[in-house]
Amino acid sequence: MKELRLMKGNEAIAEAAIRAGVDGYFGYPITPQSEVLEYLMLEKPEERTGMVVLQAESEVAAINMVYGGAGAGKMVMTSSSSPGISLKQEGITYLAGAELPCMILNVVRGGPGLGTIQPAQSDYFQAVKGGGHGDYRLIVLAPASVQEMYDFVELSFDLAFKYRNPALILSDGAIGQMMEKVEIGEQKARLTDAQVKERCPWATTGKDDNRERNIITSLDLDPNQQEIFNEKLQAKYKVIEENEVRFEEIQTEDAEYLFVAYGTSSRICQKSIQLAREKGIKVGLFRPITLFPFPVERLKELSKKVKGILSVEMSAGQMVEDVKLAVECKVPVEHYGRMGGIIPTPGEVVEALEQKFL
Amino acid sequence: MTEEIIIAGFGGQGVLSMGKIMCYSGIVQGQEVMWMPSYGPEMRGGTANVTVIISDDRISSPIINEFDTAIILNQQSMDKFESTVKPGGTLIYDPNGITRHPERKDINIYRVEAAAEAAKMETTKTFNMIVLGGFLKIKPIVKMENVIAGLKKSLPERYHHMIPVNEKAVKRGTEIVQEVQKV
Numbered sequence: 093m094k095e096l097r098l099m100k101g102n103e104a105i106a107e108a109a110i111r112a113g114v115d116g117y118f119g120y121p122i123t124p125q126s127e128v129l130e131y132l133m134l135e136k137p138e139e140r141t142g143m144v145v146l147q148a149e150s151e152v153a154a155i156n157m158v159y160g161g162a163g164a165g166k167m168v169m170t171s172s173s174s175p176g177i178s179l180k181q182e183g184i185t186y187l188a189g190a191e192l193p194c195m196i197l198n199v200v201r202g203g204p205g206l207g208t209i210q211p212a213q214s215d216y217f218q219a220v221k222g223g224g225h226g227d228y229r230l231i232v233l234a235p236a237s238v239q240e241m242y243d244f245v246e247l248s249f250d251l252a253f254k255y256r257n258p259a260l261i262l263s264d265g266a267i268g269q270m271m272e273k274v275e276i277g278e279q280k281a282r283l284t285d286a287q288v289k290e291r292c293p294w295a296t297t298g299k300d301d302n303r304e305r306n307i308i309t310s311l312d313l314d315p316n317q318q319e320i321f322n323e324k325l326q327a328k329y330k331v332i333e334e335n336e337v338r339f340e341e342i343q344t345e346d347a348e349y350l351f352v353a354y355g356t357s358s359r360i361c362q363k364s365i366q367l368a369r370e371k372g373i374k375v376g377l378f379r380p381i382t383l384f385p386f387p388v389e390r391l392k393e394l395s396k397k398v399k400g401i402l403s404v405e406m407s408a409g410q411m412v413e414d415v416k417l418a419v420e421c422k423v424p425v426e427h428y429g430r431m432g433g434i435i436p437t438p439g440e441v442v443e444a445l446e447q448k449f450l
Numbered sequence: 451m452t453e454e455i456i457i458a459g460f461g462g463q464g465v466l467s468m469g470k471i472m473c474y475s476g477i478v479q480g481q482e483v484m485w486m487p488s489y490g491p492e493m494r495g496g497t498a499n500v501t502v503i504i505s506d507d508r509i510s511s512p513i514i515n516e517f518d519t520a521i522i523l524n525q526q527s528m529d530k531f532e533s534t535v536k537p538g539g540t541l542i543y544d545p546n547g548i549t550r551h552p553e554r555k556d557i558n559i560y561r562v563e564a565a566a567e568a569a570k571m572e573t574t575k576t577f578n579m580i581v582l583g584g585f586l587k588i589k590p591i592v593k594m595e596n597v598i599a600g601l602k603k604s605l606p607e608r609y610h611h612m613i614p615v616n617e618k619a620v621k622r623g624t625e626i627v628q629e630v631q632k633v
Contacts, residue, residue: 098473098483098604124489209490270512271470271485273477362510439515 095276101241101267102127104274105171105197108245110137113280114195115166116144118157120176123209124265125199128171141282151176155183155196162192163308165288165295167249171197173265174215175206177223184258185224189310191294191325193252195245196230197261199268202433210433211265211356216410219262220384227322229329231259231336232383234354238272240381246277253291255332262383264406266356266435337389338381343369344394347376349449352391352415353404354380356435361404363438368445375445383411388418395419400449404441405429424449451506453591454514458499458531459523464578467604468521469500471582474600475592476504486512497526504591521585523564525549538633542585552630559630560588567626568619573612576619583623594620 099107106128109117117137119129129147137143148154154170161168172180177198187194198219202212219232231251235241241263248259289297296306312318340358343365344350351361358379368375378394380387395401401423403412409427416425428444430436455472459465466487473483484503501517503509516536522528522543532552535541540558545551546565562584568577586592592600597620601613 096477098470098477098485265489266486266512269487269489271473271483272509273473273483356512360511360513363514364511366510435513437513437515438511 097274097276098271099238099242099274100127100269100271101235101238101263102199102269103131104238104242105245105261106131106135107274107276108242109169110135110140110143111277111279112246112249113141113167113282114143114169114245114249115282116146116157116161116168118146118148118154118161118168118170120148120151120154120172122173122176124201124211124268125171125173125197127268128197141279143282151179152183155180155187158194158196159183159187159190159192162187162194163190163296165292165297167253167283169195169197171199173199173201174203174212175201177215177218181218181224184230185222185226185228186310187258188224188228188230188325189226190308191256192258192308193249193256194258195248195252195261196258197263200262200264202431208433209265211267211269211435212406212431212433213264213355213357213429214407214410214431215262216383216405216407219260220386220414228325229257229332229384231255231257231332231385232262233259233338234262234381234383235267236355236358236379236381238267238270238274241267242274242276251336255328256294257328257332262355264356265433333385336382337385337387339387339390340379340381341394342377342379344376344378347374347397348399349373349375349445350394350398350401351375351377351404351441351445352380352401352411353377354383354411357404357406357429360436360438360441364441364445367438368442371442373442373445373450380411386414386418391415391418392420395423398423400424400426402441402445402448403427404436404444406435407431451504451591452509453504453519453589454517455502455504455519455521456499456517456531456534457502457521457523458497458527461496461498463498463523464575465498465523466500468578468582469502470604471597471600472502472504472592474603475596476600478596478599478603479592481506482509484509484512497524499527499531519585519589521581523581528552540588542581542588542627544581555631556633558588558632560584560627561630562623562627564623567622571619571622572615576616579616579619580623580626583620583625584627585623586620587624587627
């Protein structure tokens with residue numbers, strides 16, 4: 093039997109990083125994700141696997157350390173919460189522009205500005221529509237449990253290296269702080285220098301006589317070349333959209349109404365389904381696991397057999413725009429959400445469903 | 451079986467660790483568990499509360515409207531959480547420091563004089579384990595042997611010599627819990 097532990101979401105991320113053979117973590121503390129750095133410091137991964145854990149002087153320094161590590165083909169990551177992720181945006185767009193694989197964790201708190209330290213989902217636009225400047229996309233995974241926090245670390249690195257693209261785990265203060273049962277995986281060895289060279293022939297691993305110099309940059313002053321590069325990026329995002337869509341459905345078979353929700357909101361909606369069905373309202377849940385690529389096709393299919401869709405988010409309504417685009421306005425789509433660090437209760441969500449559709 | 455519990459009291463009373471021990475006990479007997487603290491700029495002496503869910507099935511929302519059981523350890527928590535117990539649910543409280551006792555007529559109410567009892571034990575830190583014992587007497591959702599196994603998992607090894615004292619406290623809790631009202 094596999095080892096079971098009771099862990100916070102933030103701790104699960106940290107343990108998963110060590111076990112996945114991550115080479116480096118660079119971070120800066122901020123509530124509600126400081127346990128990632130704390131756990132890593134306490135576990136001394138430099139003794140367990142040789143993994144580097146460093147508290148940088150700022151978020152900006154941390155993301156640029158990620159840029160350096162990723163450029164050398166290493167498995168590197170950073171984590172922060174909303175205001176800190178905003179600080180990292182310059183580095184993130186440079187990573188996307190230089191096509192560097194890495195993992196970034198955002199344990200979202202309420203905003204704007206310093207906002208609050210309580211959970212929110214108001215960084216959806218920032219995560220899936222860019223955040224920094226330029227036409228780029230991150231691969232965005234949205235865990236809804238502590239187990240998924242653990243599992244998505246390795247998954248995000250696999251996808252990041254497969255596509256040479258930064259991956260972002262979009263979590264929130266609730267999943268970061270809650271404890272659940274976690275099944276712990278095997279310890280994987282960190283890649284050797286030879287393995288890094290094989291996996292990342294583009295990386296700056298030290299030039300030998302057998303190849304040209306590798307250059308890591310996001311700059312090309314020739315607009316013709318820059319357009320060719322942008323087209324290549326867009327083609328890559330299209331392949332990601334075709335191949336990497338992930339989602340979960342709960343009680344959608346006989347559903348007349350549909351909740352669309354990710355992360356903590358999707359957990360709340362599961363309880364709301366139970367409450368609504370006790371009242372005779374047939375509702376199901378569609379949970380996007382990848383927010384980019386957004387599960388457009390399946391949602392479009394489902395929309396054909398329901399009377400209405402309620403997008404439930406801890407925000408003023410962000411993902412609801414993608415839901416509307418996916419279903420092409422063929423079925424009424426409404427939003428329900430709380431803001432500023434307030435988590436809606438399952439009862440409130442059912443009331444919203446009744447008010448908007450019944 | 452799904453039991454949704456709120457434990458609320460002062461910071462430093464062991465509210466959060468009581469929840470953790472319940473969760474570990476649930477894991478030992480193969481159940482799903484969830485522990486969700488109220489987090490914020492809290493401090494010793496301030497209020498602390500944690501939602502614990504133990505279930506045979508996948509756990510849905512960590513945020514809930516109504517609880518099966520509320521374990522209440524100070525007046526502020528009584529004011530805040532008495533109304534959140536499901537009709538027919540259970541409220542367990544320590545009367546120490548309580549100026550307004552529970553008033554609802556549609557729930558089961560029990561008292562466990564844990565603070566007074568803890569003062570008689572080797573260490574008053576066993577307070578939360580006495581409360582846990584009281585809860586388990588009323589709602590035996592985890593077996594005593596699994597609580598001890600849970601304690602072993604949640605306590606760092608340097609405190610393992612404290613396990614017998616804690617075990618004694620849990621047992622004492624089961625003995626002293628009193629029924630106030632049954633519906």
